[in-house]
Amino acid sequence: MDAMPKWADVVLVPVVSLLLAAIISAIVFVAVGQNPWDALKLMAYGAVGTSDFLGYTLFYATNFIFTGLAVAVAFHASLFNIGGEGQVLLGGLGAAIVCLYVPLPHWSLALIAGATAAAIFGALWVVIPAYLQARRGSHIVITTIMFNFMASGLLIFFLSGPMKPIGEMQVATAVFPAATHLPSLHDVAQMFGSEMFGRSPVNISIFLALIACVGVWALIWHTRLGYEIRSFGKSESAAKYAGISAVNITMVALLISGGLAGLMAVNNTMGINSPQLVDNAAGGAGFIGIAVALMGRNHPVGIVIAALLFGALYQGGAELSAATSIPVQIVVVIQALVIMFTGALDEMVRAPIEKLFLRSQRAGE
Amino acid sequence: DGHSAGPAIIYDLGGKFDKSFNESAFNGAQRWAEENGSEFAEFEITADAQREQAIRRFAEDGNNPIVMAGFSWATALGTAAVDYPDTKFVIIDMVVDAPNVRSVVFNEHEGSFLVGMMAAEASETDVVSFVGGMDIPLIRRFACGYAQGALAANPDATVIANMTGTTPSAWNDPVKGSELTLSQISQGSDVVFAAAGGTGIGVLQTAADEGILSIGVDANQNYLHPGQVLTSMMKRVDNAVYESFAAGDMVEPGFNVMGIGNGGVGYALDEFNAELVSAEMQEMVDAAAASITAGDLTVHDYMSDETCPVLEF
Amino acid sequence: MSDIAPAIELVGISKAFGPVQANKDISIRVMPGTIHGIIGENGAGKSTLMSILYGFYKADAGEVFISGQKTEIPDSQAAIAAGIGMVFQHFKLVKNFSVLENVVLGAEDGALLRPSLAKARKQLKSLATEYELNVDPDAIIEDIGVGMQQRVEILKALYRQADILILDEPTGVLTPAEADQLFRILGRLKEEGKTIILITHKLREIMDITDTVSVMRRGEMMATVKTSDTNPADLAERMVGRKVLLRVDKVPAQPKDVVLDVRDLNITDDKGVHRLKGVSFQVRAGEILGIAGVSGNGQSELLEVLGGYEKATGEILLNGDPIDLTGAYSDGQSRRARGIAHVPEDRQHEGLIMDFTAWENTAFGYHHDPKYQRNGLLMDNAAILKDAQEKMGRFDVRPPNPLLAAKNFSGGNQQKIVVAREIERDPDLLLVGQPTRGVDIGAIEFIHQQIVALRDQGKAILLVSVELEEIMGLSDRIAVMFDGQIMGERLPDQTNEKELGLLMAGMKDGEAA
Amino acid sequence: MDFFTFVQLGDASVRMAIPLLLACLAGLFSERAGIFDIGLEGKMLAAAFLSAAVSFASGNVWLGLLAGIGISVLLSVIHGLASITFKGNQLISGVAINFFAAGLTVVIAQGWFAQGGRTPSLPNDARFNGLDFPGALTRFRDKMQASPGMQFYSEFVSGHSILVYLGLLTVPLSWWILYRTRFGLRLRAVGEAPEAVDTAGISVVRLRFAAVAICGILCGIAGAYLSTAVQAGFTKDMTANRGFIALAALIFAKWRPWHALGACLLFSLFFAIDIQFPRLELRVVWIMVLLIGSGVAMTAYALRKDKIDVIVLGGLSLVLALVALLAWRGEMSDEIGAIAALFETVRVPSQLIQSLPYLFVVIVLAGFVGKAIPPRAGGQPYVKER
Ligand SMILES: Nc1ncnc2c1ncn2[C@@H]1O[C@H](COP(=O)(O)OP(=O)(O)OP(=O)(O)O)[C@@H](O)[C@H]1O
Ligand SMILES: Nc1ncnc2c1ncn2[C@@H]1O[C@H](COP(=O)(O)OP(=O)(O)OP(=O)(O)O)[C@@H](O)[C@H]1O
Numbered sequence A: 001m002d003a004m005p006k007w008a009d010v011v012l013v014p015v016v017s018l019l020l021a022a023i024i025s026a027i028v029f030v031a032v033g034q035n036p037w038d039a040l041k042l043m044a045y046g047a048v049g050t051s052d053f054l055g056y057t058l059f060y061a062t063n064f065i066f067t068g069l070a071v072a073v074a075f076h077a078s079l080f081n082i083g084g085e086g087q088v089l090l091g092g093l094g095a096a097i098v099c100l101y102v103p104l105p106h107w108s109l110a111l112i113a114g115a116t117a118a119a120i121f122g123a124l125w126v127v128i129p130a131y132l133q134a135r136r137g138s139h140i141v142i143t144t145i146m147f148n149f150m151a152s153g154l155l156i157f158f159l160s161g162p163m164k165p166i167g168e169m170q171v172a173t174a175v176f177p178a179a180t181h182l183p184s185l186h187d188v189a190q191m192f193g194s195e196m197f198g199r200s201p202v203n204i205s206i207f208l209a210l211i212a213c214v215g216v217w218a219l220i221w222h223t224r225l226g227y228e229i230r231s232f233g234k235s236e237s238a239a240k241y242a243g244i245s246a247v248n249i250t251m252v253a254l255l256i257s258g259g260l261a262g263l264m265a266v267n268n269t270m271g272i273n274s275p276q277l278v279d280n281a282a283g284g285a286g287f288i289g290i291a292v293a294l295m296g297r298n299h300p301v302g303i304v305i306a307a308l309l310f311g312a313l314y315q316g317g318a319e320l321s322a323a324t325s326i327p328v329q330i331v332v333v334i335q336a337l338v339i340m341f342t343g344a345l346d347e348m349v350r351a352p353i354e355k356l357f358l359r360s361q362r363a364g365e
Numbered sequence B: 001d002g003h004s005a006g007p008a009i010i011y012d013l014g015g016k017f018d019k020s021f022n023e024s025a026f027n028g029a030q031r032w033a034e035e036n037g038s039e040f041a042e043f044e045i046t047a048d049a050q051r052e053q054a055i056r057r058f059a060e061d062g063n064n065p066i067v068m069a070g071f072s073w074a075t076a077l078g079t080a081a082v083d084y085p086d087t088k089f090v091i092i093d094m095v096v097d098a099p100n101v102r103s104v105v106f107n108e109h110e111g112s113f114l115v116g117m118m119a120a121e122a123s124e125t126d127v128v129s130f131v132g133g134m135d136i137p138l139i140r141r142f143a144c145g146y147a148q149g150a151l152a153a154n155p156d157a158t159v160i161a162n163m164t165g166t167t168p169s170a171w172n173d174p175v176k177g178s179e180l181t182l183s184q185i186s187q188g189s190d191v192v193f194a195a196a197g198g199t200g201i202g203v204l205q206t207a208a209d210e211g212i213l214s215i216g217v218d219a220n221q222n223y224l225h226p227g228q229v230l231t232s233m234m235k236r237v238d239n240a241v242y243e244s245f246a247a248g249d250m251v252e253p254g255f256n257v258m259g260i261g262n263g264g265v266g267y268a269l270d271e272f273n274a275e276l277v278s279a280e281m282q283e284m285v286d287a288a289a290a291s292i293t294a295g296d297l298t299v300h301d302y303m304s305d306e307t308c309p310v311l312e313f
Numbered sequence C: 001m002s003d004i005a006p007a008i009e010l011v012g013i014s015k016a017f018g019p020v021q022a023n024k025d026i027s028i029r030v031m032p033g034t035i036h037g038i039i040g041e042n043g044a045g046k047s048t049l050m051s052i053l054y055g056f057y058k059a060d061a062g063e064v065f066i067s068g069q070k071t072e073i074p075d076s077q078a079a080i081a082a083g084i085g086m087v088f089q090h091f092k093l094v095k096n097f098s099v100l101e102n103v104v105l106g107a108e109d110g111a112l113l114r115p116s117l118a119k120a121r122k123q124l125k126s127l128a129t130e131y132e133l134n135v136d137p138d139a140i141i142e143d144i145g146v147g148m149q150q151r152v153e154i155l156k157a158l159y160r161q162a163d164i165l166i167l168d169e170p171t172g173v174l175t176p177a178e179a180d181q182l183f184r185i186l187g188r189l190k191e192e193g194k195t196i197i198l199i200t201h202k203l204r205e206i207m208d209i210t211d212t213v214s215v216m217r218r219g220e221m222m223a224t225v226k227t228s229d230t231n232p233a234d235l236a237e238r239m240v241g242r243k244v245l246l247r248v249d250k251v252p253a254q255p256k257d258v259v260l261d262v263r264d265l266n267i268t269d270d271k272g273v274h275r276l277k278g279v280s281f282q283v284r285a286g287e288i289l290g291i292a293g294v295s296g297n298g299q300s301e302l303l304e305v306l307g308g309y310e311k312a313t314g315e316i317l318l319n320g321d322p323i324d325l326t327g328a329y330s331d332g333q334s335r336r337a338r339g340i341a342h343v344p345e346d347r348q349h350e351g352l353i354m355d356f357t358a359w360e361n362t363a364f365g366y367h368h369d370p371k372y373q374r375n376g377l378l379m380d381n382a383a384i385l386k387d388a389q390e391k392m393g394r395f396d397v398r399p400p401n402p403l404l405a406a407k408n409f410s411g412g413n414q415q416k417i418v419v420a421r422e423i424e425r426d427p428d429l430l431l432v433g434q435p436t437r438g439v440d441i442g443a444i445e446f447i448h449q450q451i452v453a454l455r456d457q458g459k460a461i462l463l464v465s466v467e468l469e470e471i472m473g474l475s476d477r478i479a480v481m482f483d484g485q486i487m488g489e490r491l492p493d494q495t496n497e498k499e500l501g502l503l504m505a506g507m508k509d510g511e512a513a
Numbered sequence D: 001m002d003f004f005t006f007v008q009l010g011d012a013s014v015r016m017a018i019p020l021l022l023a024c025l026a027g028l029f030s031e032r033a034g035i036f037d038i039g040l041e042g043k044m045l046a047a048a049f050l051s052a053a054v055s056f057a058s059g060n061v062w063l064g065l066l067a068g069i070g071i072s073v074l075l076s077v078i079h080g081l082a083s084i085t086f087k088g089n090q091l092i093s094g095v096a097i098n099f100f101a102a103g104l105t106v107v108i109a110q111g112w113f114a115q116g117g118r119t120p121s122l123p124n125d126a127r128f129n130g131l132d133f134p135g136a137l138t139r140f141r142d143k144m145q146a147s148p149g150m151q152f153y154s155e156f157v158s159g160h161s162i163l164v165y166l167g168l169l170t171v172p173l174s175w176w177i178l179y180r181t182r183f184g185l186r187l188r189a190v191g192e193a194p195e196a197v198d199t200a201g202i203s204v205v206r207l208r209f210a211a212v213a214i215c216g217i218l219c220g221i222a223g224a225y226l227s228t229a230v231q232a233g234f235t236k237d238m239t240a241n242r243g244f245i246a247l248a249a250l251i252f253a254k255w256r257p258w259h260a261l262g263a264c265l266l267f268s269l270f271f272a273i274d275i276q277f278p279r280l281e282l283r284v285v286w287i288m289v290l291l292i293g294s295g296v297a298m299t300a301y302a303l304r305k306d307k308i309d310v311i312v313l314g315g316l317s318l319v320l321a322l323v324a325l326l327a328w329r330g331e332m333s334d335e336i337g338a339i340a341a342l343f344e345t346v347r348v349p350s351q352l353i354q355s356l357p358y359l360f361v362v363i364v365l366a367g368f369v370g371k372a373i374p375p376r377a378g379g380q381p382y383v384k385e386r
């Protein structure tokens, strides 16, 4: 028998972990002279206080859904794709090339073309790490970290050279043609006569993210490929026995993962108010994806919830830093704590809970 | 609601206390606040993604005018400004064409020309150098002006110019600044001009350590290493901010150039570098400044055609 | 006798691993200068008990007395100090260290290595002459054979001056000759007054060299008796809790056409070791070919080649058509498509995904089967679930709940899930590796019946097992493997365990006869 | 290039190698004991901050160094708790520590000094300054005119901060500890076979914590070196990926101290070249030979393997060939023909030079420079009881 009911694993453990992260975060707030309760209120207001703020929260959450899914798909194959950051950048490059150099008459076409290009570029960026992992056993974590740095170099090369408009100072491409600009949720709301989401950049890519969630769910639990990915992830030796090719699954799982990460670029290049690709387009979303996947237990539903939480944290943190003297890096600290407690210190939380359940089971017998 | 919450300033990524550009902007705001006993709102962004959000935040809070220091604000401001027609915006170092935006740019090439002359005069090796921050047209404008000045003072001089990088992190990489300086020293340079934001701190430090002269930028940085900083190329961002704050919501939109003539750029002379600047050096530089103001001397502006006649990048 | 304190006395030892109660209130006494055997089925808790004595695990309850003194053993350091040495079932050696370094590790004399190593080198030399335990002190562990590695483990214990030596299934990896030598050494140690505890599954070893024997079952100590007062049948009964039927009921085989024809199969692994050396044999429809041998002599590799997850050179014909051994169709999926089903040796690491539910495991390996698909894109999970339910019913898997994760079934029931999946494919050829390892006697009977029934349907079956009894009972023909070669073939009713044992030890066909 | 340029290149390499080397040896101790640590970066960063802050506040750089070591060890202990005590995922713990340090240094720096997340500049006597050996020249201008021997002595040998010399000393020291002491034997064993260590009666937990603590100390020195010797103060993210490059160097060095020195010097040479030759130019023909050559080699290798190798390596070769052709086309103007364009030079993008260490790591990992086998028990917690 399992020592713990499923709900405890899926809900109780993450909630306790989050609470612990919150407690340490509170201590950090106190240490920098901020009342944690006030900070929490400010952050909560900043995250959902107005429909604009909510829009920003959703915008960030969209990013994190993509990267969370990316990490999760690889996790199911027991592979740790820490290269989301780089894949997002390359995805951005793909989207930018399509939007800038291919005449696209309408945003719907731009969405399809941009998303395809972003996914392909993101996937391509993980080909070599995936190949090296599959074929030569080079550790995917180290290779993808290296590819993150190289992605940043490559992107800067393009954005400060070939793709930079003459006379511009910013390391960025030109602003994309208006036809490629994705409708924001505000535009959508306006069709219904609402002013929801105001000027926030949340846009229809959020639906793309949700479609991706459904896609990943179907892939992982309802297709042969997903079955093979999970088998390989749970037991490499058993997969070998079943005739599941380690090389193929490693490659395919990572390519899908890279493609999903690349897709995020649609949101943060074509979706933002001045659609363009800037040099630090990923903004740490690749790493946040790790926390999102961990907290979401690698399930799309969990990932959406975790992504919303991190979106709120990100947006709330930005507002907090705008209202107080606390730098926005406080978000990074909280994020680190969440990763630490939900990821690395999982056992610390889980073991006592498991013991409690075991004891009550024994007592019940 | 129309009620004004006072002026606001938003700094660029380098941060308020970069001892340079942003700090200079802060000083201007601070001076205005002290003189008027008023307060102003301020914000230091830490990521590009925050730009538009920050502008909107202040605009919605009713701050007026909203000053932003740095060219990187242009895109965000261009998008946001139209939504707040009643708010006045001031952008420094870049031009944004909108009815409620005042764009302030400086003739950095002119100021750089002056310190270039001083550098060549002070050099014993006839090699002077330049460390730029991020490799962008604006910084090349500094470099080009500096090289022209150096060659004007000493046609035999050699000018070495290096950029720290091509990303915003180049504004904040004192380690690399220091290494670049050492490399330049090895090529014979004995005066180094840093136009590199926070990176410049490393340049000035290394120059001081190695016993060569350095030239600060934006704010007066002479005090950082007394007797070892030849001068500072003053870019009176503080004045621009001060004036904008003083004008309040009456800030005049449009294009505003600050050059030598109107005190926008210049070189610093104070007790910390008095011994380094000889009378004839000062005379020569002041003469050049006068002829630039008079229009007798034109310093080539890199940004006018993205070329520099005397320097290759 | 009662005035001599026992060398070891364990009182009321209990130990749980999470929900598994591995040891339940166990008490045992071992007199000094004796060899004490411990037997019990897989998972009975033998290793756990000894590991507690050695300080590797901490008991939940119970006390330990060494030579009559109550002794706390919080860690192995304390056990070593109390004069206990242990050779684990799975050796605890640092593979890329030299023999010398392994011996010295943890028994160094000072903060600097040099003096310790020099001293150990001298000591090893004298131990080698004393006990015939010759090992090259500078050899790297991963370069020497398992027999040698075991010597190193024994030397480690002796170097630490152990008076009490625990050996956990030491002969599992040894040839009979090596085992004999080990027992000679144990005999000499006993003469010197050392106390030895020997865990083994082999009743013959118990009868041959132990003075007393304890039987464990399901975490409990069933009995401790004098070896001279018991016999193998009695021990077996105590071990499993009821009379043991060692023979399988079956009618004589009626072999038909050759289904599997293996010709000159060779494997060289990535370390350059020749694993299979020209293996050739045939299996006909309607017969069971049993392959006997000490584990590690190439049987696993043979199954892996046939199962499609190891490459080899040579030729394999299935129903007369060659099988792809290295190319694009040399994988498990292609093998299954050709009608080869495979009950792997290691159900936990190969046959099942322990974290998957029983129903998911039912499709494992056959997830491309059209009957499990809803359409070209999606799998039909409902169909798999239904299929699983039926199979579990037919094979009496307990509990018959397909939603339970595989890891939550007992070993025997896990094995039934695997056997059900493979047999129900109606294969032309069934590969079976160690079908009853760690399975209780009831399940053994059931599984054996299923295998025989499949044979009677006219299928070809290749059985690999290290249990000679199983081979003898189930096979229609027996081939013996040693060192990657087939040493000879016998018919079960025309041979005996002794003859097979000699073949397993590498005697040539003629010599063994 | 004259001799002094070489001396300078060497000098810069050594200077840049020290933080890499210290971090690399830190990783070496940790990973040799079986604890993977991608949190080297974060520990260095935290140490860089705190040592600068304490040096500034106290005016005593040694106190600063101690504080840096202290915080780095503290983070190590947290990593130890997560990965040793609670048997958590070591990679995730490392990621968390990197984030934690990156965020908290800025938050606290802002809270204490309100200078945009950096510390104030350290005055000279609150830094580790260069040690000038007797008779050594100190100024570049003097050195340039000196004899080669003097140049070597003054530039390469003399003038580094004490931490450089200490850092270099840690190499033989680490080697000696690992291979000549009881502690070293056990440490190496616990990374290979913790169960062997455990059954030998040695505490796996204690050993691993000791290793992790040593890792913390070395990272602490590395961080302090950056902010108090190389620089005069802390700036945000000042470690600039050195922790990751150190990890890569560790793999390249196959977890051996002397090799680590070599690997770090090699990597820091890339940095030195980037700084020393900001405008590196290369003949088009060499680019073509290099890129197309390696493309051909890869394709040849792939053709002897499977379909997947052909797709991946063939595709990569095509990309390389394309880059080579672009470089060539780019130079081909009206006046000069196709052949002459081959002998033109093109500027190597600085991003490429900066990416070279990372690229190099990938090539190393690919196993083309020799297979690197990590400690066998590395990355996995030692679990006795499930
Ligand atoms: N480290 C462990 N963590 C959790 N459970 C364990 C552990 N070791 C053993 N067990 C469980 O404890 C029980 C007893 O195992 P033990 O290894 O003592 O059996 P054994 O009698 O030695 O069996 P075998 O003959 O297979 O060696 C089994 O159910 C086993 O699964
Ligand atoms: N030593 C033991 N003491 C108590 N319970 C045990 C022991 N070993 C196993 N169990 C229980 O029996 C269940 C089956 O585990 P295990 O595979 O060890 O069983 P088994 O007795 O060998 O069964 P099978 O005969 O089917 O192989 C476990 O879930 C556990 O709860």
Ligand SMILES: [Mg+2]
Pocket: C046, C047, C048, C089, C168
């Ligand atoms: Mg056992």
Ligand SMILES: [Mg+2]
Pocket: C042, C043, C410, C411, C412, C438, C439, C440
């Ligand atoms: Mg069992």
